[in-house]
Amino acid sequence: MVKATRLPRNETGIETAIGILKQRFGERLNTSQALREQHGHTTTWIETQAPDAVIFARDTAEVSDIVKICADQKVPVIAYGTGTSLEGHVNAPAGGICIDLTEMNKVLAVHASDLDCVIQPGVTREALNVHLRDQGLFFPIDPGANASLGGMAATRASGTNAVRYGTMKDNVIALEAVMADGTVIRTAQRAKKSSAGYDLTRLLVGSEGTLGIITEITLRLQGIPEAIRAARCSFPTVDAACRAVMATIQYGIPVARIELLDEMCVKAANAYSGLTLPETPLLLVEFHGSEAGVAEQSETFGSIADDFGGSGFAATSTTEERNKLWKARHDMYWACLQLRPGAKGIATDVCVPISRLAECVSAAQAKASELGLLAPIVGHVGDGNFHCSMLIDMDIPEEVAMAETYIGWLNDLAISMDGTCTGEHGVGQGKRPYLTRELGPATRYMAAIKQALDPDNILNPGKILPD
Structure with missing residues (x-):
């Protein structure tokens, strides 16, 4: 594992906070080594930095209580969803308390006529779509892993459907969050747009738990398309496949997904998922709309692909064939x-x-x-x-x-x-060295926001910004 920076520990504060929280939450505060390491575990190569205790919160009021106790003792607080982040987001470099939000997993309301819903942060994207299915609605952001929607909002996740439906920042209407002093705020109402003050919703989306802990999310929904068609096409080189993508986007074809697999990935998919694809660079494409619309779009894409040396173009509307292709794509890491x-x-x-x-x-x-x-x-x-x-x-x-x-x-x-x-993927610990190179002096203003909202640096310290 790659060593991660350790931050100074507040030993007295941590010990005091654990004692108070133990009295308040009893067995729901857990200090076992295995559970703590699980909640500091990262799916990348950064070493695990475990918290000192894990608490399973059940509602916003409990999250607020935990944060207030930790704020009084100046003890770090790290929010935890499903642990699928990739840049050390849930590590605890200064120790502290991990708030596990998986038990906050209720769909609170679905407003089908307004195409939105209100959920708790522990709801996963797959669970939400199962809940919505019989209402003809779905939530489109698909990062691959069955992540919690609170974590997806915190990391500004996107995924395979982003080219058409945007990322989490485009699909979160409002948030409820617990701030660093334990205050509970709402960033907006359910209206589809607003000019009322600073956009705190967008500020918290992507803040990786460093500015506030998300406890409720109002999400934008979509109607399930009348027709869905998937297509695949092989190319002689990655360059040719990428140029076909550029032409497709510039032509204005409203693709829902357009995914590249290089030759090594295709070889892996064939072996792992039982496919028989030519082992050359591959584009997987999906179209959403009416029957006539998706047929026209796939045909146009096929013509563009042909201009760039594409071969083996095949389109399908059958659910079984589509699912087989996209499962192979989502299993690519394991493959x-x-x-x-x-x-x-x-x-x-x-x-x-x-x-x-x-x-x-x-x-x-x-x-x-x-x-x-x-x-x-x-x-x-x-x-x-x-x-x-x-x-x-x-x-x-x-x-x-x-x-x-x-x-x-x-x-x-x-x-x-x-x-x-x-x-x-987000910044977390792993991408911090590059943020200043990318944004330069702008990171100083990010730091000023962090200082204003979390002056004691208790919310997920050691992430995004330099120490």
Whole structure:
């Protein structure tokens, strides 16, 4: 594992806070080593930094009580959803109390006529869509993992549908949150738009638990499309596939998803998911709309793909075939691990303007080859976002150092192309070195906001901003 920065611990405050919380919450406060490590566990290569205790909160009032007690003792508080974040977001570098929100998992209201719903943060995206299904509605943001919606809001998640439906910042209407002093606020009403004051909703979405703990979310919903059609097409090179993506977006085809798999990923998918695809770069595409609309869109995409050397174009409207393709895409992390058994998958992401996508992906492939890294690439390429999953033997220091070099190089490359060091993974601990390179003096104003809202730095310290 890569060492993470440790922050000074408030030993006396932590001990006092645990004693008070134990009296208040009894057995719901847990200090077992296994549970604490689980709640500091990160799905990347950053070492686990466990909290000192975990509390399972059941409502907003309890979250407020916990934060007030911790604020009095100046003890860190880290919110926890499902633990699927990728950049050390739930680590506790200064120790403290982890608030597990998984028991706050109720759908509080569905306003079908207004196309919105109100939920608690522990509701997962899959659970919400099961709840909505019989009302003809769905929530479109799909980061792959069955993440909690509170965590998705906190990290400004996106995923495969973002090219059409946007990211979490576009789909959160309002929030309820507990601030660093325990005060409960609402950032907006349910109106679809507002000019009333500062946009605190957007400020908290993507703040990774560093400005407030989200305890209720009002989400924008969509009607389930009349027709859905998926298509796949192989290409001779990644460059050709990316240029087909650019042409598709510039042509104005309203694709719902458009995903790139490089040749290594296709090979992995064939082996892991039982597919028989040509082992060359692949685009998976999905269209939502009317029967006539999706048929026209898929045909137009097929023509564009042909212009860029696409082959084996095939479209399907059957649910079974669509699900098989998208399950293979969502299982890509596990599939790629089979390319090098025993290796750890280190996932990183960047995002660039669509006009620089082909150049950036091709350069990323070439650099990995130059370094001798096995680094399959997948991407939500309709919005210029792609992921490299390096397969590393963590017992070989030279490989670990090489991977660190590659990640730094890739982030700098994306930034040099007017892109960003993270399109959807978030900053957490892992991307902090690159944020200042990307935004420069703007990070000072972020720090000023953090200081104003959390002067004692108790909310998820050690994330996003430099220490």
